[in-house]
Amino acid sequence: xxxxxxxxxxxxxxxxxxxxxxxxxxxxxxxxxxxxxxxxxxxxxxxxxxxxxxxxxxxxxxxxxxxxxxxxxxxxxxxxxx
Ligand SMILES: [Zn+2]
Numbered sequence: 001x002x003x004x005x006x007x008x009x010x011x012x013x014x015x016x017x018x019x020x021x022x023x024x025x026x027x028x029x030x031x032x033x034x035x036x037x038x039x040x041x042x043x044x045x046x047x048x049x050x051x052x053x054x055x056x057x058x059x060x061x062x063x064x065x066x067x068x069x070x071x072x073x074x075x076x077x078x079x080x081x082x
């Protein structure tokens with residue numbers, strides 16, 4: 001099997017509880033472009049796979065709203081790694 005065959009399968013990083021697909025993911029169909037949220041008991045963080053934007057909060061309930069907001073407008077696509 002070639003490497004391109006597995007591209008439909010998105011790899012979830014350790015600790016990621018939710019993924020919010022970005023605007024760029026909608027446009028390109030590349031579902032790797034997402035804001036990945038990691039939620040803990042007392043804190044939560046997110047990271048955008050498109051532009052690298054990161055957020056951290058001590059109020060885990062806030063993280064979904066923030067991730068959603070960022071994902072809705074982020075059109076960044078990182079340079080592909082070879
Ligand atoms: Zn972004």
